[in-house]
Amino acid sequence: MLMVETQSAVSIDRLSVVFERDDGTRVQALRDVSLDIGEGEFVCVLGRSGHGKTTLLNVVAGLIPSYSGDVRVLGKPVKAPGVDRGVIFQKDAVFPWMRVEDNVAFGLRVSGMPKPERLRVAREHLDLVGLRNVPRAWPRELSGGMRARVAVAGVFASDPPILLADEPFGALDYVTRRQLQDVLLSLWERTGKTIMFVTHDVDEALRLATRVIVVSNGSVVEDQAVDLPMPRSDDALATPRGLELRHLLLHHIGLE
Amino acid sequence: MASRRERLVSVASGIGVFVALVLLWELLSRIVTATGSYDEPLVPGWGYLWSNSLLRMADYWDGSLGIPSTVEGDPPTYAAAILALGKASLITFQRVLIGLVAGVVVGVGLGVLVSMSSLARRLLAPSVHILRMTPFLAMIPLFNLWFGAATIGIILFVAYGVGVIMFIGAINAVGNVPRVYFDRAATAGAGLATRYRLIVMPAIVPELRASLLLSIGLAWSLVVAGELLGAQEGLGVIVIYALQFAYTGRVMIIAFLFILYAGISFALVEAVSRWFIRWHHQTT
Numbered sequence A: 001m002l003m004v005e006t007q008s009a010v011s012i013d014r015l016s017v018v019f020e021r022d023d024g025t026r027v028q029a030l031r032d033v034s035l036d037i038g039e040g041e042f043v044c045v046l047g048r049s050g051h052g053k054t055t056l057l058n059v060v061a062g063l064i065p066s067y068s069g070d071v072r073v074l075g076k077p078v079k080a081p082g083v084d085r086g087v088i089f090q091k092d093a094v095f096p097w098m099r100v101e102d103n104v105a106f107g108l109r110v111s112g113m114p115k116p117e118r119l120r121v122a123r124e125h126l127d128l129v130g131l132r133n134v135p136r137a138w139p140r141e142l143s144g145g146m147r148a149r150v151a152v153a154g155v156f157a158s159d160p161p162i163l164l165a166d167e168p169f170g171a172l173d174y175v176t177r178r179q180l181q182d183v184l185l186s187l188w189e190r191t192g193k194t195i196m197f198v199t200h201d202v203d204e205a206l207r208l209a210t211r212v213i214v215v216s217n218g219s220v221v222e223d224q225a226v227d228l229p230m231p232r233s234d235d236a237l238a239t240p241r242g243l244e245l246r247h248l249l250l251h252h253i254g255l256e
Numbered sequence B: 001m002a003s004r005r006e007r008l009v010s011v012a013s014g015i016g017v018f019v020a021l022v023l024l025w026e027l028l029s030r031i032v033t034a035t036g037s038y039d040e041p042l043v044p045g046w047g048y049l050w051s052n053s054l055l056r057m058a059d060y061w062d063g064s065l066g067i068p069s070t071v072e073g074d075p076p077t078y079a080a081a082i083l084a085l086g087k088a089s090l091i092t093f094q095r096v097l098i099g100l101v102a103g104v105v106v107g108v109g110l111g112v113l114v115s116m117s118s119l120a121r122r123l124l125a126p127s128v129h130i131l132r133m134t135p136f137l138a139m140i141p142l143f144n145l146w147f148g149a150a151t152i153g154i155i156l157f158v159a160y161g162v163g164v165i166m167f168i169g170a171i172n173a174v175g176n177v178p179r180v181y182f183d184r185a186a187t188a189g190a191g192l193a194t195r196y197r198l199i200v201m202p203a204i205v206p207e208l209r210a211s212l213l214l215s216i217g218l219a220w221s222l223v224v225a226g227e228l229l230g231a232q233e234g235l236g237v238i239v240i241y242a243l244q245f246a247y248t249g250r251v252m253i254i255a256f257l258f259i260l261y262a263g264i265s266f267a268l269v270e271a272v273s274r275w276f277i278r279w280h281h282q283t284t
Ligand SMILES: Nc1ncnc2c1ncn2[C@@H]1O[C@H](COP(=O)(O)OP(=O)(O)OP(=O)(O)O)[C@@H](O)[C@H]1O
Pocket: A019, A020, A021, A027, A028, A029, A047, A048, A049, A050, A051, A052, A053, A054, A055, A056, A090, A200
């Protein structure tokens, strides 16, 4: 029988990463991780601090070349970063020497888009994240949460098929966070991007993901499809199925 | 950023200190009345500096431009004195400027180039360390041997000192660029050249500026040292002549000029370069 396979966006096979600290001690950040993410999936990577989420994302981003195992993006082995994967970093990566709009337009500039056009796109996306009024500001003039939104706008503006987001909303207040979750969801529904989204917030994962992966001590300990209809209102998450999933995830990250 | 009031206070106290020093010097000149050889007071007062030392700068005027030189027996004039100082200043300033620019361009260029390759960095690390430890003045005899008293030797000596400072400054500055900026640029598709143009170059400007400001004072010191070793013209040459006759006053006037020029060029570069780091947190 002929098997019709949808192409996987990210496929990871027995991935391990060992870091050597400056003092010579070794840390196994990832241990034998295998994972397959289909195109168009919205995968949340859930886990406690220091358990390997950023490492996993960075390997897929191509920023950790010294991994062992097999990691492929759109069928090709990952050796270096590429424009098919847009990254929102956990650390503040907004360039302080570029004005806000130039930061958002950076990816487009690298790809060769002419200035008027890329600035127009940048302003559209600043609008999307609620920063319409500060395109000419310097990053130092913004709050931490505003800078986080600049980073989000920048990656959205570059429009990569795969989005790797490392706790992008971690620095935001509850209301702004909810707004940006909606922005992200509508973007995902509109464009069909594949998204890997790191968070340690169970409720955020349940609101966004089609699938949640729980990482603990460098291993994937749970791989759970979230079969709740979108969009997920607070009420939808309070249904028996929603609560059941919530308990399950909380259990796996070490609570309850 | 200092408030207006704070700035006013600091300017006022600066003027206060200056006036106090001027008065103190005058007092000292009245107390210490000893003279050296050729009857020159060891601590010349302001009156003497003005009416004798400054005026006698005319001795170093060559008589061109229709302003007579004392060499032909004419009495010294302030016009000739100012012209002599102006011409010597211009020559010295030219050496500082060319040396500074050459040192900055070569130092920063090499520093950035070396920082591009971790192999080059590792290979060069020991020699960078040696360069850093070598006193600049210890190299003067070498420059003197190679270039004699020619202007080119002085310029190269200034460029050498400035170049070392800027080279080390550039390597450190590149090393201090947070890795996440490179990562972000790489994931946006930027190649090595683009990363250097759009990330490294702007990111290192604040640190380079600090090194540059350090270099300015150094450049003036090195040019004095170079000229004292036997240049044909320039401010240092006036010092050499003055020293032969123990003309304390004339030496002092040249010293003042050096302080003035170094101060002005420092303030100028500081003000102009501030524009380049307007994005940066500490706009000092
Ligand atoms: N460059 C590195 N050198 C050495 N050890 C590292 C390095 N990066 C990460 N580690 C180690 O790897 C482990 C996993 O780190 P990672 O950053 O992936 O955690 P995380 O799940 O993203 O945590 P958080 O939620 O706090 O961001 C940690 O023990 C950390 O100390």
